[in-house]
Amino acid sequence: MTRNRNALVLGATGGIGGEVARRLKARGWTVRTLHRDPARVAAGNRDQTGFTWFQGDAMHPEEVVAAARGVSLIVHAVNPPGYRNWGELVLPMLDSTLAAARESGARILLPGTVYNYGPDAFPDVDETSPQHPVTRKGAIRVEMERRLRAAAARGEAKVLIVRAGDFFGPGAANNWFSQGLVKPGQPVTAITAPGPRGIGHQWAYLPDVAETMVQLVEREEALETFSTFHMNGHWDDDGTRMIAAIRRVVGRPDLKVRAFPWWLLGLASPFMPLFRELREMRYLWETPVHMNNARLLAVLGREPHTPLDEAVRTTLVGLGCLEGGVALPSPATSC
Structure with a gap:
């Protein structure tokens, strides 16, 4: 058990940060959040109520240190919006969190991804697989992760990293489900498939990821100074299960499946950062990528898991593709 139940969540207005913050609060934690304009965010989003908002910027270490005083957990879920300026912003923001952890003694929780791994680690990826990224x-x-591991080795921070597959779920933006398979705000009249049939793919439902993280946080006695875990999430073993779930939820077993227009990303990449980043991830659709969660099961006993159809239905409602779980009427011309 952690020494207190005070947490600072960086990135609480984002998908995973918001989910973790709400679950911590529901379990009795006092949740602090940091934002450049906290009054506007707190007033305009009911999901953000009940948090203590600090005005500040994750790029300024002194502001993160001040917000983190007295906490036992710092959730580092902050990312530049729309994949912009990753090279200039991501590492300085992490350094701010490291400075705050050194000051407060808090454990850092980092939502991890499969992007660390290259094809040499596939198809079965565990926490010890080599990290040779190609993007x-x-x-x-x-x-x-190198900086976090080094800080843990020096005794400056405790770290928890939970890696999962492609996020989908309510509030999850800039992901393959919402940017590739369907079109937000529109009825589902076709599905776009980024990968070919027969190639397995790893999906992770955002509420399940957040629940897993919070359960691990509350098992502090079972964690090492530097702990990493993988989630199994929803394993689509042949690349068709997610498509079939969307068809079932929408009630359209005949929904057309189209190949993802990778050629278009090549043309638009110089002008749109999101397209450039999506194009770089193509290799994850060309070979099976399966996350091994044996280590996670050894600690939790079971992995939080929402049935696929329920997760897809909630996601489509959140994206505005379904209304109350019922398919929206199709427009006169298909999208």
């Missing part, structure tokens, strides 16, 4: 974003992720 710029992956290289930054590896450097983030």
Whole structure:
């Protein structure tokens, strides 16, 4: 058990940061959050009520240190919006969190990804697999973990990293489900498939990821100074299970499946950072990537797991593709 139940969540307005913050609060934690304009965020979002907002910027170490005084957990879920300026912003923001952890003695919780890994680690990836990324974003992720590991080795911070597959869920933006498979705010009249049939893919439902993280945080006595865990999430063993779930939820077993237009990303990448980042991740759709969660099961006993159809339905409602779980009427021309 942690020495107190005070947490600072950086990135509480984002998908995973918001989910973790709400679950911590529901379990009796006092949750602090940091934002450049906290009054506007707190007033405009009912999901953000009940938090103690601090005005500040994750790029300024002194402001993060001040917000983190007296906490036992710092959730580092802050990212530049829309994949912009990753190279300039991500590592300085992490250094701010490290400074705050040194001052407060808090454990750092980092939501991890599969981007750390290259094809040499596939198809079955566990916590000890080699990290040889093939993308710029992956290289930054590896450097983030290197800095965290080094700080833990020096006794300056305790670290918990939970890696999972492609996020989907309510509030999850800039992901393959919402940017690739369907179109937010529109009825589902077709599904776009980024990968070919027969290639397994790892998905992670955002509320399950947040619940897993919080359960691990509350088992402090079972954690090492530097702890890493993988989630199994929703394993789509042949690349068709997610498509089938969308068809079932929408009630359209005949929904057309289209190939993802990778060629379009190549044309638009110089002008749109999101497209450039999505294009770099193509290798994750060309070979099976399966996360091994044996270490997680050894600590928790079971992994939090929402049934796929329920997770897909909640996600589509959150994206505005379903209304109350019922398919929206199709427009006159398909999208």
